[in-house]
Amino acid sequence: xxxxxxxxxxxxxxxxxxxxxxxxxxxxxxxxxxxxxxxxxxxxxxxxxxxxxxxxxxxxxxxxxxxxxxxxxxxxxxxxxxxxxxxxxxxxxxxxxxxxxxxxxxxxxxxxxxxxxxxxxxxxxxxxxxxxxxxxxxxxxxxxxxxxxxxxxxxxxxxxxxxxxxxxxxxxxxxxxxxxxxxx
Amino acid sequence: xxxxxxxxxxxxxxxxxxxxxxxxxxxxxxxxxxxxxxxxxxxxxxxxxxxxxxxxxxxxxxxxxxxxxxxxxxxxxxxxxxxxxxxxxxxxxxxxxxxxxxxxxxxxxxxxxxxxxxxxxxxxxxxxxxxxxxxxxxxxxxxxxxxxxxxxxxxxxxxxxxxxxxxxxxxxxxxxxxxxxxxxxxxxxxxxxxxxxxxxxxxxxxxxxxxxxxxxxxxxxxxxxxxxxxxxxxxxxxxxxxxxxxxxxxxxxxxxxxxxxxxxxxxxxxxxxxxxxxxxxxxxxx
Numbered sequence: 001x002x003x004x005x006x007x008x009x010x011x012x013x014x015x016x017x018x019x020x021x022x023x024x025x026x027x028x029x030x031x032x033x034x035x036x037x038x039x040x041x042x043x044x045x046x047x048x049x050x051x052x053x054x055x056x057x058x059x060x061x062x063x064x065x066x067x068x069x070x071x072x073x074x075x076x077x078x079x080x081x082x083x084x085x086x087x088x089x090x091x092x093x094x095x096x097x098x099x100x101x102x103x104x105x106x107x108x109x110x111x112x113x114x115x116x117x118x119x120x121x122x123x124x125x126x127x128x129x130x131x132x133x134x135x136x137x138x139x140x141x142x143x144x145x146x147x148x149x150x151x152x153x154x155x156x157x158x159x160x161x162x163x164x165x166x167x168x169x170x171x172x173x174x175x176x177x178x179x180x181x182x183x184x
Numbered sequence: 185x186x187x188x189x190x191x192x193x194x195x196x197x198x199x200x201x202x203x204x205x206x207x208x209x210x211x212x213x214x215x216x217x218x219x220x221x222x223x224x225x226x227x228x229x230x231x232x233x234x235x236x237x238x239x240x241x242x243x244x245x246x247x248x249x250x251x252x253x254x255x256x257x258x259x260x261x262x263x264x265x266x267x268x269x270x271x272x273x274x275x276x277x278x279x280x281x282x283x284x285x286x287x288x289x290x291x292x293x294x295x296x297x298x299x300x301x302x303x304x305x306x307x308x309x310x311x312x313x314x315x316x317x318x319x320x321x322x323x324x325x326x327x328x329x330x331x332x333x334x335x336x337x338x339x340x341x342x343x344x345x346x347x348x349x350x351x352x353x354x355x356x357x358x359x360x361x362x363x364x365x366x367x368x369x370x371x372x373x374x375x376x377x378x379x380x381x382x383x384x385x386x387x388x389x390x391x392x393x394x395x396x397x398x399x400x401x402x403x404x405x406x407x408x409x410x411x412x413x414x415x416x417x418x419x420x421x422x423x424x425x426x427x428x429x430x431x432x433x434x435x436x437x438x439x440x441x442x443x444x445x446x447x448x449x450x451x452x453x454x455x456x457x458x459x460x461x462x463x464x465x466x467x468x469x470x
Contacts, residue, residue: 029193048194049227070228072221073378078291084265085291090224094194095241138291159377160289 033097037062038106044093052096053077053088056103064104064133068162075161078134078141079103085141087160104133107140116140116178125174127165135161139175148183149175192227192235200245200325203238204352208327211349214238218261218300221292246299246354249273255360260299260353264311265290267298277358279314279369279386286310286384289377299353302335305343305409308448310371312410313386313402318358325354332357339409365390365398368465372457374448381405382449385461391469396420396429405449406441406458415440416462425470433466434459 034043037060044059056065056079065088068076072090079088080102088101107114116136119125126132135158142149142157149157154175155168163171194217197203206214217223217237226232240246246261251272258267264284267273274281287293287301287310301309302322320335324347335356339345347353365388373379381404389399399420401413419436423429443454 031194031196049192071225072288072292075289075291081294084294086294087291089228090221090292091295092194092220092224092239094196095220095239097196141290156285156377157290159375160291 031094031097033094035096035098036100038102046093048092048094050093051089052079052081052086052091052093052101055093055096056088056101062103062105066130066133068130068134073160073162074131074134075138076131076134078137078161080137080141083141083144085138102137102140104136107136114140115181116143116175119174119178119181120171123170123174123177125166125171126163131161131163131165135163135171139171139178142175143179143182148179151176192232192237194237194239196239197243200240200243201327203240203243204325204327204350206238207352208350216240216303216352218297218303219263219295221288221296222300222304222306240352246352253360256358258298258356258358260302260355261297262299262356264288264293264296264298268293276360276363277314277318279317279367279388280311280358282369283310283314283371283384283386286371286376286381292378298356302338302353302356303345303347305339305345307342307407307409307411308380308384308405309410310381310384310404313384313404314369315356315358316402316410316412317386317388317400318362319400321357321359322353323355323357324348324351326351330354336412342408362388366469368468370461370464372461380448383443383454383457383461385458385465387462387465389465389469391425394426394470395424396422396469401437401462403441403458406443406454408442411441413437413440420466425466430463430466433462437462 030045030047032045042060053065053067057063065079066076067089068074070089072087077087077089078085081096081099107117116139138158138161146153151172154172214236215234217239218241247259249262249270250257264287267284268281287296301311315335321332322335322338323330323332367388369386371381371384373381383406384404387401390397399417401417403411416433416436420433437459438455441455441458443451445451
């Protein structure tokens with residue numbers, strides 16, 4: 001990958017992870033961070049302005065986390081940071097140092113969908129799918145706090161995630177379905 | 185992808201003393217950065233002109249909620265989610281917890297902090313009217329020591345305050361003196377979630393036999409700062425709750441508010457709705 005102006009990005013020792021999209025910046029302006037993403041410990045040497053979502057997508061290469069509005073409205077970039085939903089476009093990667101991040105790729109285990117993923121499948125909780133990773137992560141965060149939510153609690157838990165296709169009803173159904181499965 | 189954010193520096197001190205030293209060695213050069221829920225929006229829009237920040241996120245000296253006999257002390261980095269989860273805050277200071285549940289949405293409430301909301305000083309911030317009616321005090325700390333100031337009066341104008349460039353907010357203190365008061369809050373916005381308020385109200389009152397013994401009223405989004413409507417409070421205090429008192433309260437409030445026209449609403453709408461919210465509360469109190 002070449003950046004504008006033919007600049008090669010700085011990559012890690014294995015040659016596959018982009019460590020900085022701004023290699024021309026001075027070393028002392030970079031910060032070393034270490035964080036766990038889906039159970040794997042990662043280290044990166046990044047600029048302070050680097051967003052958590054850019055670290056996840058461009059450095060680690062997990063592109064299931066989507067970028068939508070970049071103004072912390074739409075929720076497409078929602079991930080769990082230390083078990084709680086956050087909008088990863090509005091969190092600086094440096095501020096996630098030492099944290100544990102879970103993205104949509106961290107949910108399925110051994111080829112088995114997570115109950116929330118299965119629920120979105122069964123209840124048709126998506127159409128175009130763009131909001132879905134964020135919606136599922138927000139829903140997983142909700143069930144950690146409230147394992148058996150009412151419809152109102154589901155709607156409150158997901159109010160920071162915008163879907164422009166479904167009208168939300170099937171998404172609410174999916175969260176209820178997953179809650180029933182996970183409690184059982 | 186808007187990857188090329190403006191260049192800026194962010195220091196991550198290991199403890200509060202180190203952060204305070206940065207603020208005091210070069211006052212005004214470094215600014216505090218807490219959960220970033222307000223600053224990140226400006227940053228990504230290219231509207232954040234300041235470029236040198238100190239991350240306070242996670243500093244233990246600024247976190248935690250302590251319950252004492254006479255007051256509850258909230259660390260400045262307490263998030264909206266942590267406030268809502270705190271049993272004593274929910275029971276005694278429900279308006280603060282309600283406002284926390286209106287702020288952004290859950291993912292924002294997990295990052296946004298009460299101290300950050302105060303320092304950011306938006307007149308539309310939902311949690312600030314609640315602090316005004318609870319007569320909150322702020323503990324401000326710098327490398328040279330700390331001081332306690334009343335929250336009412338902290339903001340000196342639009343986005344300005346008595347906070348010095350070398351100081352940060354350490355704690356927010358809520359006196360436990362309003363048990364048994366009637367408490368009420370309302371937010372009027374475009375949506376219930378994630379919408380910045382057109383008007384919001386926090387109010388507590390104490391009435392006996394239909395007479396207002398004491399009332400505290402505070403509004404957001406109707407003046408350059410969160411507004412404690414003391415002139416209206418004075419008109420209502422000691423009065424029987426009837427049509428004459430309600431009309432007098434309404435008139436006093438319309439005189440006291442200084443709303444503006446902006447992208448979210450008009451001055452006229454804000455004034456009328458604020459007055460309606462007051463009337464609604466007085467009718468509940470009657």
